[in-house]
Amino acid sequence: DSLIRCIVCVEEFNVSSHRPKVLPCGHHMCTPCLENCIGRDVNQCSVCNKTFEATFAEDINTALENLIGYVSQLKVYYSQTKESILTEAQKEINHLHSTTSTLEIFVYEKKNKVARKEVEIKLLRKEIDEDNKSRDEALNEISENKIMMDQIKEHIEKINTATDENSIGVNISKLEEKIKTLKEHVKCIEEKYTTEPAFVRQNMTEEDRDILNM
Structure with a gap:
């Protein structure tokens, strides 16, 4: 220098x-x-x-003067190159910021989508559990119906095969009682299985509801 x-x-x-x-x-x-x-x-x-x-x-000193002229040209060149590189770098930084913002929005949307799906899966599992429970209850009802039908058939057979009036009267009374019980049972089944089931969504938490509404 x-x-x-x-x-x-x-x-x-x-x-x-x-x-x-x-x-x-x-x-x-x-x-x-x-x-x-x-x-x-x-x-x-x-x-x-x-x-x-x-x-x-x-x-x-012409040699030094020439060197100084060359150095001056280099300074101008490097100054212009520096400005060009800095401008290009800032342009890429701005582009990177824009791309990052786009990615952040994408991540946010996917995160919310996953959260909604998780809630939907949880609700679906509850619904499946309720369906399995209803299915098991219906199977039990079918078994009880078969038992009651067999009992009624048994009383009908006893009435048809009875020889004395006393035995016939007893079986008729039992048959009437069974028919009454069967009617009540059938009525309960009809009310239970024809009524619109309660939606699982009614029992969800506020947090789950907020996620689904995002």
Whole structure:
């Protein structure tokens, strides 16, 4: 960095106002500083204090000047490249933010969908349990119906085969009682199995209801 700066004012050399001039001692000064130095009684280097002739101050270090011009071009190039890269990077960051927001919405919707499905599965399991329970109860009812029908058939057979009036009367009384019981039983079955069953949804929790309504 010291090669491209004046040893006096520490300004960077350029090809216009601060052109690099080389002293006999090898040190460099910019044109304004060298002109100020030449105006003194003794022309002396500010670094090593060696004196030099005023006429020597006209020498321009063209090699250094060319290097400075090249460095300046590089600075401009890298500055433009830097801005271009930063702009592109910011553009990609914005795009990434947008994509992330889309993914977050997707995850939120899928999460709610899964939650709804879980509630529906839970309700379906309850409904299946209720159906299994109703099925088992219906099977028990069928068994009871068969037993009652067999008992009625038995009393009918006894009535048909009885020889004395007393036996017939007893079996008729028992048959009437069985018929009455059967009617009540059939009525209960009809009321139970023809009434619209209560929906499982009526017994769900508030949390489950909120999830299903999302």
